[in-house]
Amino acid sequence: MTNSEAIYIEKLRNSGLRPTKQRIRICEVLFNREKTFHFSINDLMKIIQTKTNEKISLATAYNTVHAFKKKGYLKEINIGNEISYFDTNTQSHHHFYDNQTKELVDINSGDVEIKKIPTPPNGKKIIDAEITFKISKE
């Protein structure tokens, strides 16, 4: 067992899931990366089918990803169109979003600062603030 496989197994157990080969394959795609990974369920399915020759079912992909989201290992992002993206960067952070390519890119927290913060409606409090910078070809 590789070192990272042990980490995957821990993530799965923490998420209330048994470490099966399908789920570990999903972990390999999602978490064996240096940089933030933004993906749709469809992206995930295609990568798995390309890398390994086996297929996993759509239901397993959805269930596993949602379990990770619930546990906080993934974040769901809804921007600019009708499908959900998931994000391996689970901290509150800002994005560049290219409407043409539908690509999301993380922005380093230090690179942005919100100066004035508005007063929320009565009886409400602000729990998060995220900026989307729409970008396009120069």
Place this chain on the structure above:
Amino acid sequence: MTNSEAIYIEKLRNSGLRPTKQRIRICEVLFNREKTFHFSINDLMKIIQTKTNEKISLATAYNTVHAFKKKGYLKEINIGNEISYFDTNTQSHHHFYDNQTKELVDINSGDVEIKKIPTPPNGKKIIDAEITFKISKE
């Protein structure tokens, strides 16, 4: 013909649509307001069925709203879930979003300021920046 009806007709004509009674009914719901209106297509359908007793077809609602969006009389907003919202405030602006009630509230431009703006990826330029402040019950 009322004064605002003349404005609706102009908006429709500008959007390349003939002013029919169904479309004018849609305009009455959308544009006869002081404050910004955020709505889903389903909201629009329900309001029309409640106010007038007649029904208009889903297709007409979608088509008309999309024509207004294309012309710039409405803005489409995708936040936090699987359905589209439309916004009668077509300027670039920030929102409060209550995840429990699914409600959007506009933020006055003067109440927010972004201090540091990040450098976009190579060959790309920033065309818009919008902040979503997630809020919840205090």
Place this chain on the structure above:
DNA sequence: TAACTAGTTTATAATCATTCTAAACTACTT
């Protein structure tokens, strides 16, 4: 080992928002 149990995978069906289609309808022009 055999039986038992809880959890898992999968194909497929169901759901729901959105878009498409084609037929009936309307308004405007000749």
Place this chain on the structure above:
DNA sequence: AAGTAGTTTAGAATGATTATAAACTAGTTA
């Protein structure tokens, strides 16, 4: 009146997501 272009509508199609239920797997107990 006939012709035409545009419109409305019900219902079908699409596509992402969720639910279902039967077959499969792994871990536990006898």
